[in-house]
Amino acid sequence: MASIFTKIINGEIPCYKIAEDENFFAFLDINPNAKGHTLCVPKKEVDRIMDLDEETYLGLMAFSRKVGKAIEASINCNRVGITVIGLEVPHVHVHLIPLNEMKEATFQHKVAPAKEEFMAIADKIRSKIE
DSSP: OOOHHHHHHTTSSOOOEEEEOSSEEEEEOSSOSSTTOEEEEESSOOSOGGGSOHHHHHHHHHHHHHHHHHHHHHSOOSEEEEEOOOSSSSSOOEEEEEESSGGGGSSSOOOOOOHHHHHHHHHHHHTTOO
């Protein structure tokens, strides 16, 4: 059965898309730790990051860096944190979280932007993708 992320990539579930190329997809987390919290995923559905082939792993990190730089350029934050946990969804995903305080990295602090704010944030980040 396809993961929720595969369904998002395939357009079966809507998302606030940030970036896409032939191998990777980035979209806003709908349960974010901070405004601009973005997920980067390989289009290839693999459960564990250490099971990715080296080319896909390195490509995911390069794609995540590109998206992270766009987040830094568009969201007021001290830095963009990066984490890979992988317990919630059986599809590799990199969390890019704009950080001003440690609590934003704990996954116990959440924010709830309105739909219009999600759209504005996505537009702002997308405009900074190089």
